[in-house]
Amino acid sequence: MSFEPRARSAAAGWPFLAALAEREARVGASFARRGKLSAGLYEFLRFGIKQGWACLFGGILLGLIIATRLWYPAHAAMSRYDALVIACVIVQAGLLWFGLETLEEAKVILVFHVVGTVMELFKTSIGSWYYPEASYLRLAGVPLFSGFMYAAVGSYMARAWRLFDFRFSGHPPLWALGALSAAIYGNFFTNHWGIDLRWVLVAAAVVLFFRTVVHFKVWKVHRRMPLLLGFFLVAFFIWVGENIGTGAGAWLYPNQIGSWTMVHPSKLTSWFLLMLISYTLVAAAMANGRRRPAGTRDRRRPGVTLPT
Numbered sequence: 001m002s003f004e005p006r007a008r009s010a011a012a013g014w015p016f017l018a019a020l021a022e023r024e025a026r027v028g029a030s031f032a033r034r035g036k037l038s039a040g041l042y043e044f045l046r047f048g049i050k051q052g053w054a055c056l057f058g059g060i061l062l063g064l065i066i067a068t069r070l071w072y073p074a075h076a077a078m079s080r081y082d083a084l085v086i087a088c089v090i091v092q093a094g095l096l097w098f099g100l101e102t103l104e105e106a107k108v109i110l111v112f113h114v115v116g117t118v119m120e121l122f123k124t125s126i127g128s129w130y131y132p133e134a135s136y137l138r139l140a141g142v143p144l145f146s147g148f149m150y151a152a153v154g155s156y157m158a159r160a161w162r163l164f165d166f167r168f169s170g171h172p173p174l175w176a177l178g179a180l181s182a183a184i185y186g187n188f189f190t191n192h193w194g195i196d197l198r199w200v201l202v203a204a205a206v207v208l209f210f211r212t213v214v215h216f217k218v219w220k221v222h223r224r225m226p227l228l229l230g231f232f233l234v235a236f237f238i239w240v241g242e243n244i245g246t247g248a249g250a251w252l253y254p255n256q257i258g259s260w261t262m263v264h265p266s267k268l269t270s271w272f273l274l275m276l277i278s279y280t281l282v283a284a285a286m287a288n289g290r291r292r293p294a295g296t297r298d299r300r301r302p303g304v305t306l307p308t
Contacts, residue, residue, distance in 0.1 A: 028219065043219045050218065054160040056100065057109070058152030060091050062241055069248035081135035084145040084250075092148075101155075108158045108285055109151040112278065116150025117142060119188055126192055129253050146251070153238065153274070157282045167222065170211035174284060180204055181280040184273045198269055205231075205276055231279070235271040239263065242271075 031042035052059070064087050072080045092109070095101035117139065124130055124141040135143045160166075180201065187197050205228075212227040243263050246252055255261060 047218045050163045051160070054156050054163055056159070057091070057095065057155040058241070061088065061148055061152050062244060064088070064091075065245055065248045065250045069250075079133060079135045081131065081133050081143040081145060082137045085135075085137045085143065088145055088148045104285070105155055105158050108154045108282060109148075111281060112151040112154035113147035115185075115277070115281075117144075117147040119150075119185075120146050122189055127254065128192075129251050131251050132249065149245070149250075153278050154282060156234075157278050158285070161282060161286055164216035164218065165222070167215040168227070169213045169215070171227075172208045172212065174280070174287060176208060177276070177280040177283065180208065181277045184277055187273075188270075198273060201273060202269060205273075231272060231275050235268055235275050238271045238275070239265070239268050242267065 028042060028046075032039045064084060068080050068084060072083065076083075078086075092101075092106065096103065096106055120142040121140055131138075131141060131143050131146070133143075137144045183197070183204075184201050187195075187201060190196070191198065209226075209228045209231070213224050214227045214230055215222040215224050217223075246256055246263060247260055252260075253263065
């Protein structure tokens with residue numbers, strides 16, 4: 001929630017947040033007047049709130065999965081999975097209607113929904129995981145709500161990009177990311193035929209992003225962090241969400257049939273690679289959507305550019 005009045009603000013894209021700009025600015029000024037420790041605490045809290053806002057769609061979806069696991073009637077006329085599909089559509093429409101999500105974010109979500117569903121169709125057909133409950137709103141063995149889980153990742157990245165006003169130094173070109181992402185997506189299919197290059201792809205990603213630094217704005221100034229670290233952190237929290245999702249019975253791996261066990265940490269590499277696909281799609285969307293030419297220097301941050 002970057003709410004500085006009379007300055008560039010991420011809140012401008014979300015009317016709900018923009019309405020709070022003046023009030024938030026007063027709260028921030030109050031903390032700043034109390035000294036560096038108080039200002040640091042406020043910036044930390046602000047970081048957490050921004051992350052929560054970026055996770056809005058994913059948080060709601062995870063909440064629905066848990067709630068339906070705990071309280072959805074076992075013998076209801078509509079299956080739990082079908083109820084989740086309808087709930088996701090209602091949530092999506094509500095977020096747009098109340099200005100909690102932008103049309104651009106909804107487009108990103110749609111792309112991820114399609115990309116994720118295609119991979120789900122293949123993975124479930126060969127038994128990598130399965131959906132144990134019956135439903136009508138599905139394609140083959142894939143209930144339609146599953147696409148929203150992939151869409152939640154794209155939604156988070158698109159919202160975080162704007163909320164934290166991302167800028168980069170040492171960023172690889174988009175064409176290189178596109179080539180790497182295409183290879184990663186292909187590997188999700190070919191690894192079942194003995195051609196698994198995941199560690200080669202991880203190494204390629206490390207080489208591409210080894211020098212990349214993301215500059216992100218929490219409050220008044222831009223902080224910096226290696227982008228690779230950001231990828232690994234997000235992949236970790238997706239893995240945590242996956243454990244919650246399988247624990248709530250949304251889907252199951254073969255080793256979880258009968259009794260639930262924690263998703264193996266090796267899945268972190270899969271989520272890291274999926275993160276790169278997500279990042280590439282969002283970066284391409286941001287590059288196409290901004291007004292100034294791609295790759296131009298940011299005058300506010302000399303030497304820092306946006307990806308091209």
